[in-house]
Amino acid sequence: MESYIITYDLKYSSNNYDDLIDKIKNYPKWAHVNESVWIVKSNTSAEDIRNNLTTVINSNDSLFVGTLTGEAAWINVIDSNSAIKECF
Incomplete structure (x- = not known):
């Protein structure tokens, strides 16, 4: 299984983020890093x-969807360290 970073910018405030977030949460492992990452x-x-x-959308x-490789470091993110580590 590969690790991917997803980032998005929905242009109109009327867009429903819930549908997009639900789709992201359907992947086997996921972590919410920043508001739209x-x-x-x-x-x-x-x-x-x-x-x-x-x-x-x-x-x-x-x-943007890209493969994550190598190491990562973070501070003050939304999800717990363990949730993010499970995605690597």
């Missing part, structure tokens, strides 16, 4: 994750 573990590709998540919203 998540880490997930998945057997699928970054492109597959992007395609899955774009089903619940508008065409003008931005979305």
